[in-house]
Structure formats: C-alpha cells, structure tokens
Amino acid sequence: SRAHGGGVRRRGALHPPRLPPSRRRGGAGAARKLWIKGSQIPGPPSSTPFFGRGDLVAACGSGADLSGYLSKLHHKYGPIVRLWLGPTQLLVSVKDTGLINEVLMKAEDKLPLTGKAYQLAFGRSSLFASSFEQVKKGRESLAEYLNAKLDERTNLNLVKVVETILGRVDSIMAKGFLDCRVFAQHIAFYILGATIFGEAFLDWPNSTMYEELLMMVAKDGCFWASCKVPPFWSVGYWRYHLLCAKLKHLTREIVQLYRCNYSTATQDDLKKCTGTQQVGEEIRMESTSLLNNVISGSFIQCDIDGYLCSQEEPCGNILGLMFHGSLAIASLIGGVITRLVLHPELQGKLYSEIIATRKRNSQLETSDVQNMQLLLSTVYESARLLPAGPLLQRCSLEHDLSLKSSITLPAGAILVVPLQLVQMDYSIWGNDACEFNPCRFLSKATGLKDGNSEIHESGKRPFVRDPNKNAAFLPFGSGTRACVGQKFALHSISRVLAYLLQNYEIRLQPGVSGEPKPTMDDCILQLLPSPKIVLKRRTEQ
Numbered sequence: 001s002r003a004h005g006g007g008v009r010r011r012g013a014l015h016p017p018r019l020p021p022s023r024r025r026g027g028a029g030a031a032r033k034l035w036i037k038g039s040q041i042p043g044p045p046s047s048t049p050f051f052g053r054g055d056l057v058a059a060c061g062s063g064a065d066l067s068g069y070l071s072k073l074h075h076k077y078g079p080i081v082r083l084w085l086g087p088t089q090l091l092v093s094v095k096d097t098g099l100i101n102e103v104l105m106k107a108e109d110k111l112p113l114t115g116k117a118y119q120l121a122f123g124r125s126s127l128f129a130s131s132f133e134q135v136k137k138g139r140e141s142l143a144e145y146l147n148a149k150l151d152e153r154t155n156l157n158l159v160k161v162v163e164t165i166l167g168r169v170d171s172i173m174a175k176g177f178l179d180c181r182v183f184a185q186h187i188a189f190y191i192l193g194a195t196i197f198g199e200a201f202l203d204w205p206n207s208t209m210y211e212e213l214l215m216m217v218a219k220d221g222c223f224w225a226s227c228k229v230p231p232f233w234s235v236g237y238w239r240y241h242l243l244c245a246k247l248k249h250l251t252r253e254i255v256q257l258y259r260c261n262y263s264t265a266t267q268d269d270l271k272k273c274t275g276t277q278q279v280g281e282e283i284r285m286e287s288t289s290l291l292n293n294v295i296s297g298s299f300i301q302c303d304i305d306g307y308l309c310s311q312e313e314p315c316g317n318i319l320g321l322m323f324h325g326s327l328a329i330a331s332l333i334g335g336v337i338t339r340l341v342l343h344p345e346l347q348g349k350l351y352s353e354i355i356a357t358r359k360r361n362s363q364l365e366t367s368d369v370q371n372m373q374l375l376l377s378t379v380y381e382s383a384r385l386l387p388a389g390p391l392l393q394r395c396s397l398e399h400d401l402s403l404k405s406s407i408t409l410p411a412g413a414i415l416v417v418p419l420q421l422v423q424m425d426y427s428i429w430g431n432d433a434c435e436f437n438p439c440r441f442l443s444k445a446t447g448l449k450d451g452n453s454e455i456h457e458s459g460k461r462p463f464v465r466d467p468n469k470n471a472a473f474l475p476f477g478s479g480t481r482a483c484v485g486q487k488f489a490l491h492s493i494s495r496v497l498a499y500l501l502q503n504y505e506i507r508l509q510p511g512v513s514g515e516p517k518p519t520m521d522d523c524i525l526q527l528l529p530s531p532k533i534v535l536k537r538r539t540e541q
C-alpha cells in the first residue's frame with residue numbers, strides 16, 4: 001500500500017473493499033456483478049499465484065513480487081489487466097499512460113483499508129479518508145495552507161531546521177554511525193514538524209520521543225487495520241493502542257505550545273503596530289496571511305478546536321500529515337543522499353551550481369532553488385527511480401467506471417498503477433530507463449550531457465523540463481486524489497539539500513557493502529541497505 005496508506009510488515013487477513021451500504025446489502029448480487037464485469041477485462045484465469053492470498057493488500061505495499069507478476073501480465077494481456085485475488089476481490093492494473101490519466105481522474109476514492117489504517121492509528125481524518133466526498137474540502141484547505149507556506153515571507157526557516165538536525169546527528173554519530181535513511185528521516189520529520197507547528201517545534205524537548213513514537217505506530221498501523229475483527233485478545237493490539245494514545249497525548253502538548261506561541265506572536269505583532277495605523281494594518285494582514293489557515297477556520301483548526309473543546313478529539317489530520325509527509329519526504333531525501341554518496345562527482349557539480357548561484361546573489365535566497373537546474377533534476381530523477389510506494393491505489397466505491405476504450409471497471413475493484421513499471425518503462429524513458437541520470441530532465445538545448453550547468457556556448461542556460469508534463473512521471477500521483485503536498489515537498493527538499501550541500505560534504509563511510517535497491521520497509525520504498533555516511537563541514541566557500 002502507499003506511503004499514506006501505510007504498509008503491512010506482517011501478513012494479515014485481507015478483507016474485501018468495504019462496499020457502500022447499498023452494495024453491501026446486495027451481498028451475493030454485488031459479488032456476482034463484480035465477477036461478471038471483471039471477467040470481461042483481459043487477464044489470467046482465477047488460479048493465479050495470488051488467488052486467495054490473504055496478504056495481497058500487504059503485497060501492494062511490499063509488492064516487489066506483485067509488480068514483477070503484473071509486468072508479465074501486462075506483457076501478455078496488454079495495458080489493462082485484471083487479477084482475481086479472491087471470488088469477491090478484483091485487482092485491475094493499468095499501465096498505459098493515456099489510460100492511467102483517465103483512471104486517475106475518474107476513480108475518486110481510495111481503498112477503504114487506507115482510511116481505516118489512518119483512523120485506527122490517528123483518529124478521524126478528513127484528509128486521508130477513503131471517499132472523495134469526505135476529503136474534498138480538507139484537500140482544498142490544505143492546498144491553501146501549503147501555498148501560503150511557499151510564500152516568500154512566510155517561509156520556513158530551513159537553516160534552523162538543518163542546524164537542529166545536525167545537532168542531533170552529532171549525538172548520533174558520537175554513539176555510532178549514521179546512515180542515509182536515518183538522516184533523511186530526521187530531516188523530513190523536522191521539516192514537517194516546523195511547518196505544521198512552527199519553529200517552536202525545533203526546540204521542543206519531546207520532539208525525539210515524538211519522532212520515535214510516530215515511526216513505531218507507522219510500522220504496524222496497516223497490519224492492525226487489516227484485521228476484520230479488532231483482536232481484543234491480543235496483547236500486541238493493546239500495546240499498539242497505547243503507543244497511539246501516547247502519540248496523541250504528545251500531539252496535544254505541541255498543539256498547546258503552538259497556541260501559546262501564536263498568541264505571543266500576535267501580541268508582538270500588535271505591539272509593533274503602535275506606529276501609523278497603516279503599518280499596523282499591514283502587520284495585521286501579514287500575520288493573518290501567515291497564520292490564518294492554521295488558526296482560523298482551517299482543517300487544522302478543526303483539529304485544534306476539537307482538542308480544546310473535547311479532550312478526546314484525536315487530531316487525525318495533523319498526525320496523518322506528519323505520518324505521510326515525513327515518511328514520503330524521508331524516502332525522497334534518503335534516495336537523493338544515497339545517490340550523492342554513490343556519485344561523488346555529481347555532488348561536486350551540485351556544489352559548484354550552488355556556489356555559482358550564491359556568487360550571483362551573495363547569499364542563497366529561497367527562490368534560488370528554482371534556478372538550480374541540476375539540483376532539481378537530481379531530485380526528480382530520484383523520485384522517478386524511487387517512488388514512495390510501488391503502486392498507486394484507487395477505487396470507485398459507488399459507481400462502475402466506463403473508460404473511453406469501452407472497458408468497464410466495476411465499483412469496488414482495487415485499481416492500481418504499477419509505478420515502478422511505468423516510471424522505468426524503456427519504451428518511454430529510453431534504454432537507460434533503469435539508470436540514474438538526472439540529465440534526462442534537462443533540456444536538450446543545453447547539449448551538456450554531463451549535467452554541467454554553466455552557460456552553454458549558445459548563451460542559453462540549461463532548463464529543467466516540467467516533469468509533470470510527462471504522463472509517466474507519477475511519484476506524487478495524479479488526477480483527483482493527487483498529492484496535495486507536491487509543490488511544498490519539492491521546494492522544501494530542494495532548499496534543504498541546497499543548504500546542506502553548500503555547507504557539508506556527505507561522504508560514504510569506508511567498508512560499506514551491498515548495492516542499495518528499492519525495498520519496501522516501514523510502509524515506504526527505501527534504498528536498502530542504506531549506506532553509512534559521514535558529514536564533513538566545508539571550509540572553503
């Protein structure tokens with residue numbers, strides 16, 4: 001399952017997608033319809049290695065074998081293939097880019113297991129629910145909030161984020177070693193924390209415990225959610241509940257801290273308003289644009305209000321965002337750093353690009369990362385080769401979907417896009433589709449195959465082609481349920497990396513063995529084994 005859907009580390013019972021009440025009442029009738037309509041889609045007979053395997057949703061998460069199997073099926077049956085997982089469980093995989101676009105636009109719901117896993121771990125959430133109707137409003141508010149965060153004046157102090165992490169890294173290094181994965185996880189966690197709760201999060205003494213708890217809850221969430229009946233008899237289940245309760249308690253604590261800081265900030269802003277009325281208005285406006293989305297009437301505000309009014313409100317959106325955002329950002333940053341230590345020459349070129357940009361502007365401005373072509377293409381290329389999960393998952397809970405190609409996708413079917421197959425398709429990406437080559441995202445006009453971003457003799461600077469124009473580039477999904485945090489994530493990741501590489505050289509620790517490969521672990525695809533690294537502060541700049 002996807003990053004935000006959580007993954008299953010242990011095998012658990014799979015139960016069919018939860019149908020809407022009207023269809024559930026249909027029972028056998030609905031199952032018959034699913035079977036009849038599903039049988040019209042090309043695919044193998046029901047006796048496949050996956051039929052009756054109760055852990056198939058798990059396989060969607062850890063699905064190397066499923067992706068491999070789907071690859072063979074697509075080869076044999078074409079761009080759209082059905083796979084029976086059980087008499088009432090149908091999986092349909094779509095690999096052709098035209099069809100993918102259509103399916104991702106039309107299939108508006110997520111698998112019910114996704115929403116259930118979030119709800120079990122974090123409580124009710126209007127962002128990570130299964131039905132599109134439930135998430136529509138929350139998506140819009142979040143997009144508004146994140147766009148405000150991208151605003152120059154309201155931008156997160158990433159320098160402080162990185163320095164906080166490096167403070168932690170020092171203590172980790174003193175105890176032993178650091179690997180790309182752990183390093184990236186810390187960075188992602190603090191980016192998200194500081195974005196949602198403000199800079200106070202960076203000084204919060206309980207942040208380490210919060211991170212550890214979040215990761216522990218993330219590990220097992222989907223497993224417990226996949227149990228048909230809550231296993232009240234299991235000690236593990238109650239232990240999991242206890243962890244979730246602790247996590248919610250800590251969330252409440254940081255929310256309270258945030259509230260206090262916000263009211264102090266507002267007081268300070270208002271004190272500054274003792275000048276002219278006009279200046280006062282400006283400052284008031286600024287603090288409104290800065291915090292309005294958080295404090296008044298936004299989706300997070302509902303959570304916060306809920307906390308304060310009834311002590312039981314679970315803060316589902318905040319925790320859901322911390323979970324999905326930090327895991328997905330960590331996977332991407334971890335992927336980039338791994339590539340950089342394995343390709344030190346690329347790290348050198350990125351450093352030159354950063355220094356050249358800084359020379360032009362004396363210091364790195366927030367908007368400068370938009371002009372760092374090699375850095376951006378390195379991030380895109382890492383996302384292409386290492387999406388957060390192997391499959392995009394959707395479904396349509398209520399209605400059958402009729403595609404232009406006259407194929408009907410029955411309501412309740414598990415619809416998947418095998419991301420790794422699409423993003424490494426030779427026919428789309430060329431013969432080097434499986435290789436790491438950031439220059440594929442740079443314009444041909446540059447003619448600089450080695451990624452050197454100096455001005456070309458034609459006088460033109462290389463530019464990055466917008467990857468979203470390529471229908472086979474889907475690390476953030478697409479269509480009605482596409483990731484709301486894409487712009488924010490790409491921008492924050494690029495800025496953090498620019499700051500980090502400007503000040504530090506990241507080196508591979510000697511004696512590391514094993515070629516890192518995309519592996520599903522802790523709900524997310526990661527490059528494992530994760531290389532051990534050393535950070536060396538740069539002196540000459």
Ligand code: HEM
Pocket residue numbers: 002003004104110127128129135139142321324325326328329332387388392393474475476477478479480481482483484485486488489490
């Ligand atoms: C590198 C970082 C990230 C990656 C790779 C990523 C990837 C994804 C993907 C693949 C989806 C599902 C899209 C689909 O089904 O079409 C998704 C959904 C979502 N993402 Fe992200 N994401 C990232 C960061 C973030 C951040 C930072 C936020 C917000 C702070 C965020 C918020 C969401 C939300 C709310 C959804 C659910 C949308 C829905 O179900 O309607 N993501 N993300």
